[in-house]
Amino acid sequence: MCGIAGLIADRPVNADAVEAMCDLLAHRGPDDSGLWRSADGRCVLGHRRLAVIDTSAAGHQPMVDASGRLVLTFNGEIYNYIELAGRLKAEGAAFRSRSDTEVLLEAWRRHGADALSQLNGMFAFALYDAERELLVAARDRFGEKPFYFAEGPGWFAFASEYKALLALDGVSGEPDDLRLARFLHRPSHGLDDARETAFAGIRQLLPGELLTLDARTLRLRIERYWRPRLDEDAAKLGIGDAARRFRELLTDSVRLRMRADVPQGSCLSGGLDSSSIVCLARALLGDEAPYRVFTGRFPGTDADEWRYGEIAAEAAHASVHMTEPTAAGFADELSEFAWHNELPVGSASQYAQWCVFRLAREAGVTVLLDGQGADELLGGYEQFFAAYLDDLRARGEPDTDAEERAIRARYPLALADTRQRISRALPPALRRALARGLDRGSDVLFGMQPEIAGRVAAEPDRPARAAGFTGLAAVFHREAFHEHLPTLLRYGDRNAMAHAREVRLPFCDHRLAEFALSLHPRLHMGEAQTKRLLREAMRGVLPEPIRTRWNKQGFLPPQPLWFRDRLAAEVEAIVESPSFGTEGLWERGWWRGALRRFRAGEDHLAWTLWRPLTTETWRRHFVGRARAMKRLSVFAAEAA
Secondary structure, three states: OOEEEEEOOOOOHHHHHHHHHOOOOOOEEEEEEEEOOOOOOEEEEEEEEEOOOOHHHEEEEEEEEOOOOOEEEEEEEEEEHHHHHHHHHHEEEOOOOOHHHHHHHHHHHHHHHHHHHHOOEEEEEEEEOOOOOOEEEEEOOOOOOOOEEEEOOOEEEOOOOHHHHEEEOOOOOOEEEHHHHHHOOOOOOOOOOOOOOOOOOOEEEEOOEEEEEOOOOOOOEEOOOOOOOOOOHHHHOOHHHHHHHHHHHHHHHHHHOOOOOOOEEEOOOOHHHHHHHHHHHHHHHHHOOOOEEEEOOOOOOOOOOHHHHHHHHHHOOOOEEEEEEOOOHHHHHHHHHHHHHHOOOOOOOHHHHHHHHHHHHOOOOOOEEOOOOHHHHHOOOOOOOHHHHHHHHHOOOHHHHHHHHHHHOOOOOOOHHHHHHHHHOOOOOHHHHHHHHHOOOOHHHHHHHOOOOOOOOOOOOOOOOOOOOOOHHHHHHHHHOOOOOHHHHHHHHHHHHHHEEEEOOHHHHHHHHHHHOOOOOOHHHHHHHHHHHHHHHOOOOOHHHHHHOOOOOOOOOOHHHHHHHHHHHHHHHHHHOOOOOOOEEEOOHHHHHHHHHHHHOOOOOOHHHHHHHHHHHHHHHHHHHHHHOEEEOEHHHHOO
């Protein structure tokens, strides 16, 4: 887990610029740094290292192969590197280190882009072929690791984070307000689901993509190297066989992700996903090996899940480390939190995650397993029940009406009622007028300038194509690879890397994804169960109070209480600041009313008030700080 950066151009580049880019990524890799420069000076690759596998100097990067032809700067981990190394040795390969970096380098040397299909891991890397004058870069299948790039006349640059690219002269740091407004309206859209980013001058590789850059012409080509494939045999399985197979796959995924030469543990919330991982890790370790878990608590509030977390920790004989995030702590850390997250975030949950990773750093645990990905791939959200019922009816499945009644009985809010459907169907301008006239409503669009709010509201919802999947599986595919999960993965990457921690996600294994997406919908959400497959797979592994816990509670602070304690005052200061409402996004009057209504008891408005808080904090502490950085010349001649 590291930070990478590089420049390639039609003339010698400024190596000092790449070094400065890497300095901005030092938090991602505090253990080592390196710079490689081509003989003609037109390519410079940089690296910051967090040493996790083979922590010796033999794992130094950028890493050059034995021939001197290939150079690699690599962020992430290849979990199946031991098996890959064995196969490569059988082909005649010899290794100088025990690192997964060298295994990746050798696999590419022998198999080229075909090596990508052999990798089980999270990664973003750039590899330069000095003989062919070619730069290739790839991002893992889920997009766990970031890869951003920018282009200008005669040059191409890449980095793990926005801030490193924004340090370059010629990269626009102006935010795209329309894209930002999309995100604020629907947090799974706008910032992580497209090639374009929140900054006009920066683009990104999407999950499962390969980039090729000809160093002589600077012509760029991007192609997809992976799409999940249907498993026709899995589609025929019943719940018993499917659960057994899924348990095998998940256990192996956990096993691979426990490979490290540094201390490791797990995040634990008390929910089904993280508890499953902790209990499987204990089974793999045996009864005697120590294992540490890290959790955040909110004592005395409904947001506190520790009654379940304690059950999981005791079952796994785990040593528990706790932190108690507070509104005051968040307010005090706004500046650094915004700087490291680089974009506005969806809720105070991301600060709670930040605190857990900091706790792990204080405890000296470098690698953490976590449960992200299960909700999106296995049906963990109540709102999926509508798509589930639609899928059953489209298939002509019997007893669908009975299933709907069972869902409504267990999850009363899962299916939209008539009032909600009518409200959503109203024209945006009419909804806005009613909200203002009645002094009601919580849609963030009501607090935006009419022009930009109208543009966002008028955009049709264009679900991403699901690569051959239909019904419920298409919804899972969209959530996992295009909408919700990519945003959560960005949060996890930035919050972990801010504290130089590596977070590994067993549910983000392409084998699990392909298997899960191939199953009949009843195996996921039948019998009025969210994540039915996981519940069945964990029978006998998870304590029953957790396995049969029907309510979903995200790892989320008591946000309304936080606003009453401290954050409403922060929002008021923002709303009354001279710049608020002058940058083309906000309408000051509506937000004054929202604050008044919140203080009068409308707690639900805490979620709406979060939007200007996170946005304006980001403008001040990230955008403003990035604009103040010294801009670095791309070319060596201009820097001289």
